[in-house]
Amino acid sequence: LPEYLRRHYLLQHEKYRAFRNIRVVTENGGNSLTYRVLVPETSQYVEVTLDAGIPIGVEMKLSDPSIPKSFLDQLYEDLFLIVQLFEEEVRKTTLYLAFMPGERIVPKREKTGLLARILTDSMLPLYIALMALTFVFFWIFGGLAPLIFVGVSFVLALFSGRLIARSGDWKITIDRPEMQLLQYHFSPEEFEEFRKKHAMKIPEIRKGIYEATLAADKPIDCETAGKVFSGYGIDCEPEDFSVKKVNLFEIVEKASNSFGLPMPEIVVANTIIPNAAA
Known part of the structure; x- marks a missing residue:
């Protein structure tokens, strides 16, 4: 996490944030990131320390207590968003x-049945099934097809929990x-x-x-x-x-x-x- 923040936040967002003293520290098997954020048009700054533990810890030390709260909120939002992006990247791998x-x-069995695949698989089988059902209804019932389709959809939605429960392990x-x-x-x-x-x-x-x-x-x-x-x-x-x-x-x-x-x-x-x- 500290290295990800350094590369994708601190080094890529210097156009609208002034960062100084960026350091990634490894101690006692843990990683942390420290850096200084300069407050625009002032001599004030905020020292930020992020501890990449569980949970993630963030400490901010202000050079001056008069630093606007809105500026601190922006720093928090920056960290919150970049941590969310990091967690999403981790989930992918x-x-x-x-x-x-x-x-x-x-x-031993994986869900290979049609009903189980439609209800617990990705959205593609469900989309294909609904499209096929629509054509069948129009072919058989003609102008009544929309009403019948809505009725069938309502019944499936009403009993979807029971259908999925039957396919559970x-x-x-x-x-x-x-x-x-x-x-x-x-x-x-x-x-x-x-x-x-x-x-x-x-x-x-x-x-x-x-x-x-x-x-x-x-x-x-x-x-x-x-x-x-x-x-x-x-x-x-x-x-x-x-x-x-x-x-x-x-x-x-x-x-x-x-x-x-x-x-x-x-x-x-x-x-x-x-x-x-x-």
């Missing part, structure tokens, strides 16, 4: 694998509220090579990691997952590897309570989106 603790096997309950999400970050070059060689083997990789960890009552860690990754040309680096637990039941429960709605059934579809590795 990150492999995500989801696991359900307590599930004794990884579902994992049910989230109060007894099994969590999922584990493995994230492995590649460099752009590494990710492009992985995408070309192994994009279609992601279910196979996930199954191998599951059998080596959760199925054997072991935690998911870089050492164990690395043994599976090595078979696909991936050297697991601890700094690029992370696992987080997500309590889906608690998230949905809070949202339901906020809107005064009954607790719905929670189902997770173990689906590989075709363009997820693109």
